[in-house]
Amino acid sequence: MLLYIHIPFCDSKCHYCSFNSFTKNHHLKKDYMDALLKQIDFEFKRFNVKKNSIESVFIGGGTPSTINPSLYEKLFLKIAPFLKKNIEITIEANPNSAKKEWLAGIKDLGVNRISFGVQSFNDDKLKFLGRAHNSQEAIKAVEDAFEIGIENISIDIIYDTKIDTKSLLKKDLDLAQKLPINHISAYSLTIEENTFFENKDVKKDDENIGYFIKDNIKFPQYEVSNFGNFQSYHNKGYWQLKDYIGIGCGAVGFLKNERFYPNKDLYSYIKNPIYHTKEKLNENDLRIEKIFLGLRSIIGVEKELLDEKKIKILIEENKIYEKNNKIYNKNFFLADEIALFLI
Numbered sequence: 001m002l003l004y005i006h007i008p009f010c011d012s013k014c015h016y017c018s019f020n021s022f023t024k025n026h027h028l029k030k031d032y033m034d035a036l037l038k039q040i041d042f043e044f045k046r047f048n049v050k051k052n053s054i055e056s057v058f059i060g061g062g063t064p065s066t067i068n069p070s071l072y073e074k075l076f077l078k079i080a081p082f083l084k085k086n087i088e089i090t091i092e093a094n095p096n097s098a099k100k101e102w103l104a105g106i107k108d109l110g111v112n113r114i115s116f117g118v119q120s121f122n123d124d125k126l127k128f129l130g131r132a133h134n135s136q137e138a139i140k141a142v143e144d145a146f147e148i149g150i151e152n153i154s155i156d157i158i159y160d161t162k163i164d165t166k167s168l169l170k171k172d173l174d175l176a177q178k179l180p181i182n183h184i185s186a187y188s189l190t191i192e193e194n195t196f197f198e199n200k201d202v203k204k205d206d207e208n209i210g211y212f213i214k215d216n217i218k219f220p221q222y223e224v225s226n227f228g229n230f231q232s233y234h235n236k237g238y239w240q241l242k243d244y245i246g247i248g249c250g251a252v253g254f255l256k257n258e259r260f261y262p263n264k265d266l267y268s269y270i271k272n273p274i275y276h277t278k279e280k281l282n283e284n285d286l287r288i289e290k291i292f293l294g295l296r297s298i299i300g301v302e303k304e305l306l307d308e309k310k311i312k313i314l315i316e317e318n319k320i321y322e323k324n325n326k327i328y329n330k331n332f333f334l335a336d337e338i339a340l341f342l343i
């Protein structure tokens with residue numbers, strides 16, 4: 001079982017982002033953190049969480065580094081008895097707010113993996129994306145995190161924007177790999193509804209650019225957007241469709257065949273953190289999810305979920321391979337295409 005905690009506050013809204021986050025009402029941070037504790041009580045009962053049973057924790061956002069470490073204390077105290085020993089505890093952070101004191105405080109609480117939203121080290125691209133930090137701040141944040149002893153550091157990069165050139169991307173990736181990181185998440189820009197980028201001509205739509213990114217990252221690719229010497233246990237858990245508890249107003253929970261969606265609105269969530277809507281998944285929904293997730297990553301797909309004849313065709317075309325009753329994708333960038341053929 002995995003635990004995800006959502007922090008919905010951001011200093012500013014990036015042009016591409018549709019995540020549930022708020023740039024106003026920061027005075028509600030304390031109330032929000034208290035509301036999380038109430039939802040934890042509720043969800044831990046629903047998921048029947050036993051001592052030493054949670055396998056990994058991920059605090060995402062929004063921007064978790066907008067919250068002072070002291071405001072996380074109660075939360076860490078509450079979940080501590082339920083965590084397995086030595087598990088991965090990741091937090092997302094933005095370079096402009098993840099100052100050294102914040103990083104030290106969060107490490108003291110037990111966080112051992114950090115994922116920085118760098119997006120690029122090119123200042124023009126950072127402005128184009130509407131980011132609140134510059135390249136120097138990004139470099140400093142990564143170095144500070146390493147210096148205070150957080151060993152597992154990941155950075156997020158966005159590519160396939162209109163202003164990308166091979167030279168810009170190569171410089172970004174070369175610089176990234178000189179830093180003390182062991183993981184890169186590289187996302188192709190998606191144009192989301194209700195963002196500043198909606199209906200704007202900002203994407204390059206170069207179908208080969210993903211391969212360029214892959215070729216210039218030294219870490220092994222273990223999912224379409226993820227590369228690392230240290231692979232995220234938490235992310236792999238999602239792709240295996242493990243149960244996950246979702247805490248916070250932008251979180252989703254998943255238990256066996258049901259998804260739970262808390263209130264998305266900040267005020268409503270604080271008022272009633274245990275309110276949620278439910279979505280039931282039938283056997284075929286679950287089968288389709290397993291196929292898509294398994295092909296996008298090194299997880300693979302159980303053969304019994306698939307049609308033998310179609311598997312044979314794809315093996316002959318050298319697109320997939322079979323091992324121990326599972327099939328594995330050879331090219332994650334083709335995952336959706338292959339999945340659509342197989343479902």
Ligand SMILES: C[S@@+](CC[C@H](N)C(=O)[O-])C[C@H]1O[C@@H](n2cnc3c(N)ncnc32)[C@H](O)[C@@H]1O
Nearest residue numbers: 016017061062063092116117156187188189190
């Ligand atoms: C939950 S978000 C943000 C975490 C953190 N607030 C930050 O900005 O660094 C995680 C990552 O998703 C990626 N992302 C968000 N929206 C995206 C989009 N429309 N297209 C591509 N990547 C996106 C960004 O790389 C971002 O760092």
Ligand code: SF4
Nearest residue numbers: 010013014017061062
């Ligand atoms: S990308 Fe991160 S910082 Fe930017 S608006 Fe989205 S959640 Fe906030």
